[in-house]
Amino acid sequence: MRKKLTSEKINELLETGIDAFAQRGLDRANINAIARDSGVSVGVIYKYFTDKDGFFLACLRHALEVLKGEIDAALSAEGSLMTRVEHLLRAIGRCAREHPSYNVMYNEITAGASSAYARQLAGEIEGISARAYTAVIEEAKARGEIHSDVDAPMLAFFFDNLLLLLQFSYSCDYYRSRFGEYCGAAAADDEYVVRQLMTFIQSAFGR
Amino acid sequence: MRKKLTSEKINELLETGIDAFAQRGLDRANINAIARDSGVSVGVIYKYFTDKDGFFLACLRHALEVLKGEIDAALSAEGSLMTRVEHLLRAIGRCAREHPSYNVMYNEITAGASSAYARQLAGEIEGISARAYTAVIEEAKARGEIHSDVDAPMLAFFFDNLLLLLQFSYSCDYYRSRFGEYCGAAAADDEYVVRQLMTFIQSAFGR
DNA sequence: TCAAGACATGAGCCACTGCTCATGACAGAG
DNA sequence: CTCTGTCATGAGCAGTGGCTCATGTCTTGA
Numbered sequence: 318m319r320k321k322l323t324s325e326k327i328n329e330l331l332e333t334g335i336d337a338f339a340q341r342g343l344d345r346a347n348i349n350a351i352a353r354d355s356g357v358s359v360g361v362i363y364k365y366f367t368d369k370d371g372f373f374l375a376c377l378r379h380a381l382e383v384l385k386g387e388i389d390a391a392l393s394a395e396g397s398l399m400t401r402v403e404h405l406l407r408a409i410g411r412c413a414r415e416h417p418s419y420n421v422m423y424n425e426i427t428a429g430a431s432s433a434y435a436r437q438l439a440g441e442i443e444g445i446s447a448r449a450y451t452a453v454i455e456e457a458k459a460r461g462e463i464h465s466d467v468d469a470p471m472l473a474f475f476f477d478n479l480l481l482l483l484q485f486s487y488s489c490d491y492y493r494s495r496f497g498e499y500c501g502a503a504a505a506d507d508e509y510v511v512r513q514l515m516t517f518i519q520s521a522f523g524r
Numbered sequence: 525m526r527k528k529l530t531s532e533k534i535n536e537l538l539e540t541g542i543d544a545f546a547q548r549g550l551d552r553a554n555i556n557a558i559a560r561d562s563g564v565s566v567g568v569i570y571k572y573f574t575d576k577d578g579f580f581l582a583c584l585r586h587a588l589e590v591l592k593g594e595i596d597a598a599l600s601a602e603g604s605l606m607t608r609v610e611h612l613l614r615a616i617g618r619c620a621r622e623h624p625s626y627n628v629m630y631n632e633i634t635a636g637a638s639s640a641y642a643r644q645l646a647g648e649i650e651g652i653s654a655r656a657y658t659a660v661i662e663e664a665k666a667r668g669e670i671h672s673d674v675d676a677p678m679l680a681f682f683f684d685n686l687l688l689l690l691q692f693s694y695s696c697d698y699y700r701s702r703f704g705e706y707c708g709a710a711a712a713d714d715e716y717v718v719r720q721l722m723t724f725i726q727s728a729f730g731r
Numbered sequence: 732t733c734a735a736g737a738c739a740t741g742a743g744c745c746a747c748t749g750c751t752c753a754t755g756a757c758a759g760a761g
Numbered sequence: 762c763t764c765t766g767t768c769a770t771g772a773g774c775a776g777t778g779g780c781t782c783a784t785g786t787c788t789t790g791a
Contacts (some may be wrong), residue, residue: 342551359740369549428631429548429696431548440698483686489634499681521719521728528768556749
């Protein structure tokens, strides 16, 4: 029988979709154009995905899972709190370089025009990081790496805020130019940024 | 002659627009509905604004100017670095309560689907804060309130990142529920959040 | 070799919405 | 009261893009 879309072809389709959604947003991205650009017909997209929203969701899920995987790997490394933080920061830089569109899509969810289900999906992933970060900080607190009168979840929240905006500042247009506005050429020096943020976080953690 | 739209009416129109754009995004917000909801005709919107994008821009400018005014007022207060920070944090809370949609619009610009000009506008406003924060920190550094081997612009950048995400965490749906996910009921206790963030920033500033 | 099933194709349908413009209401001048 | 210029009105036009389905192609089994 006529060949079904191979899973590589579907991955290519998702990748094209992610780029389109990242560049133009959910509404302005054109399904017909996505189909053309990935060399399949419009119709077949509607065979594999219920509708435009369903396709968007599949793209989002793909992006978030890759992102989450990288973060998890960095976080599960052995070592002190600050060693792990360093791994995280470098993982964030790597993701930004390798999959800039993934972060852009994530930022898009944040802003609103996407479906409630998209938010829930992002929320679930975010929830996992939230618990992981809180646990790591709680643990560091128990080991005396940070001072003991601190509210661990809130510390984790501030910490994640810094990381999240670093992610966006590497990948999303608006945040990128904002980063440049603040820091000039230094913004492009990954190594320097990592060191500066490390000392900032180290101080904030209280030791 | 027939009455022109009063400036109050135009303000009401902008306000309705801001709510619509905040709730549904630039693309999904419906000009006809906005006209209906503010009790004017579609046609008159196109008399006062060039097109949908021009109207969006006017709404955005309105929101950003109010926001910027509040920040400026807080920043120009007398006192030590941390006193000013406290004023800032409280101003952010107040804005979030009084004009939640303003912050949502700002976040929207960040995410992408809006025009290049919208970004530029937001960028200009952001640039002003950037210079102000950097100056305040530079000044505090000169006075010895923070340690002297620090990169002032980058410190200002991290600082603004924390403030920006606090703004969004007060006003934007996704960030609000993320805040709740991290901190539970504590997220709703404004006073507590301000204190926690104050000590976090104080430590990060290195003294 | 051929019938039948499985599948991709893409032209075109139609719902949606930004925007225009013909119309008429109103106010002031004479 | 009438004429004229100003302005809001909203029905409808037109462009866009999501989605469908009639059609054609390929493969398999007998």
